[in-house]
Amino acid sequence: AQSVTQLGSHVSVSEGALVLLRCNYSSSVPPYLFWYVQYPNQGLQLLLKYTSAATLVKGINGFEAEFKKSETSFHLTKPSAHMSDAAEYFCAVSAIQGAQKLVFGQGTRLTINP
Amino acid sequence: EPEVTQTPSHQVTQMGQEVILRCVPISNHLYFYWYRQILGQKVEFLVSFYNNEISEKSEIFDDQFSVERPDGSNFTLKIRSTKLEDSAMYFCASVGDSTDTQYFGPGTRLTVL
Numbered sequence: 064a065q066s067v068t069q070l071g072s073h074v075s076v077s078e079g080a081l082v083l084l085r086c087n088y089s090s091s092v093p094p095y096l097f098w099y100v101q102y103p104n105q106g107l108q109l110l111l112k113y114t115s116a117a118t119l120v121k122g123i124n125g126f127e128a129e130f131k132k133s134e135t136s137f138h139l140t141k142p143s144a145h146m147s148d149a150a151e152y153f154c155a156v157s158a159i160q161g162a163q164k165l166v167f168g169q170g171t172r173l174t175i176n177p
Numbered sequence: 178e179p180e181v182t183q184t185p186s187h188q189v190t191q192m193g194q195e196v197i198l199r200c201v202p203i204s205n206h207l208y209f210y211w212y213r214q215i216l217g218q219k220v221e222f223l224v225s226f227y228n229n230e231i232s233e234k235s236e237i238f239d240d241q242f243s244v245e246r247p248d249g250s251n252f253t254l255k256i257r258s259t260k261l262e263d264s265a266m267y268f269c270a271s272v273g274d275s276t277d278t279q280y281f282g283p284g285t286r287l288t289v290l
Contacts, residue, residue, distance in 0.1 A: 095277055097278075099281075105283060105284075106268060106281045106282055106283040106284050107220070107268065107281040108281075109278055109279075109280070112277070112278060114277050153219070153220060155220075157277075159277075162207075162208040162225075162227070162272045162277070164210065164222040164225055164233060165210075165212075165220075165222065165270075165279060166222065167219045167220040167221070168219060169218075169219045170219055170220075
């Protein structure tokens with residue numbers, strides 16, 4: 064069984080500040096991990112993914128995440144927030160045996176203050 | 178860039194009516210999924226489909242739900258008799274044979290009155 068916990072349903076940062084969105088997972092098998100972003104009234108867009116290669120993963124829009132097996136974490140970071148980063152962010156886990164369902168966390172709404 | 182499309186973008190229906198939500202996955206993809214997101218809640222898996230049959234379904238996906246790939250391009254989700262609690266955003270996703278990434282459509286917002 065797999066599950067994802069995202070700590071903090073709402074995160075607010077100032078423009079230019081560090082963004083840190085937390086994700087912890089539970090998986091009985093080696094996982095694939097994903098971050099998706101959802102802008103208002105839009106679908107889910109893949110930000111980045113970990114698929115058992117490099118543990119530090121770089122994605123689109125300057126985001127990156129680090130897979131830490133010992134901490135069962137996959138936190139999302141961005142050094143300098145931009146107003147356009149305001150959105151809902153979802154962490155998801157799947158098993159590695161190809162094309163498995165995604166199990167999502169509750170989501171974190173990121174607000175950027177000018 | 179290829180993308181997953183969904184129609185309609187918004188569907189309003191009366192309780193007890195049947196609805197069909199349509200998806201066109203990316204053309205060379207082989208695995209297809211439906212997820213739903215009730216307002217304010219997380220995205221939940223409904224069903225996965227491969228080789229013209231259901232490969233996995235969640236407990237949400239009861240006898241009121243069905244999926245079909247009627248031709249080489251469309252992938253549909255049917256709800257036979259809608260309930261108020263079926264109101265949600267429904268997302269279709271697809272995966273190719275050589276990728277591990279699910280690509281999502283923009284969603285269909287279903288409102289049951």
